[in-house]
Amino acid sequence: MAEFSIIDTYFNRKNFSAVDLGVGDDSALLTPPHHHQLVICTDTLIAGRHFPLDTDPHAIGWKSVAVNLSDIAAMGAKPHSILLALSLPQIDHDWLKGFSQGLYDCCDQFGVSLIGGDTTQSPHLTITVTALGWIESGKAITRSGAQVDDLVVVSGSVGDAAFALQHPKHSLQKRLDYPTPRCELGLMLKNLASSMIDISDGLAQDLSHILKASNVGAKLELSQLPIKPDLSHLPENEQWQYALAGGDDYELCFTITKQNYQELLRLQPNVTTTIIGEITQKSGLIFEKDGLDHPLQFHGYQHFA
Ligand code: ADP
Ligand code: MG
DSSP states (O other), X not given: OOHHHHHHHHSOOOOOSSOSBOBTBSSOBOOOOTTEEEEEEEEEEEBTTTBOXXXXXXXXXXXXXXXXXXXXXXXXXXXXXXXXXXXXXXXOHHHHHHHHHHHHHHHHHTTOEEEEEEEEXXXXXXXXXXXXXXXXXXXXXXXXXXXXXXXXXXESOSSHHHHHHHSTTOXXXXXXXXXXXXXXXXXXXXXXXXXXXXXXXXXHHHHXXXXXXXXXXXXXXXXXXXXXXXXTTSOHHHHHHHHHHOOOOOEEEEEEOHHHHHXXXXXXXXXXXXXXXXXXXXXXXXXXXXXXXXXXXXXXXXGGO
């Protein structure tokens, strides 16, 4: 089966909304809403590196979209469409069917259209998704806006995916395979958060990107980290390790004034949010346990790499 037949069979559903021209021509055409900026990001998943080779193709399809929508959400933007660059070692119809279904399921859940891509043969299964979204001009939430005394807040729970990676067949596996991009929360934070990032490489490392870009520091309270009860049998240090250094959470970490945080709660986002600390003048990331200094070492860091 040739390239065009793969595209037509698996990647050419005509369910576009707000797309002038989708799959089938040399390029897709979109009309940006007035006074908006285009928000674009891309992420590659390589078989054997970003997911085990035997991962359910449906989950791979879902995740390849979800990780990109998470980046769009982290800007406070609304996702609109995606492009898919797919490199396949061979044509495997069962795999393509599951993968395309997972990809479209994630698209449908978040109101996103697949508008184009590229299909090639290569020895390694590689999936690159590019996501496009819109935001009112000047409203994007970057990493550089954190202010001293802002609260540091995180959505959902952290460490689940890293724990699942080490404990195959655990019920938290779905958090690793089917991450939920926090699209609704990201949109709500558009006029409220001072800075934001999505957590893909571990909370501590990703929060450090905000601190560096904003030229501030932060103090985190370890007892406030939102860690699932599934991890509560572990020694505290190990739980913190998963929560702070585990990857693949795809939660949002943001900074916000106390007043704006109250405003967010009034809007009743569809995911819990937890205050885990505050922004400080002094640079660096420090940890406290019940209000007392509690230096941490991430000795197991490579474990999760
Ligand atoms: P070109 O040779 O002009 O780059 P292609 O033959 O690669 O065009 O692709 C034909 C059409 O199919 C284009 O509209 C392209 O965006 C789309 N397309 C190709 N591969 C995919 C894919 N994996 N998913 C979605 N659309 C795709
Ligand atoms: Mg091409």
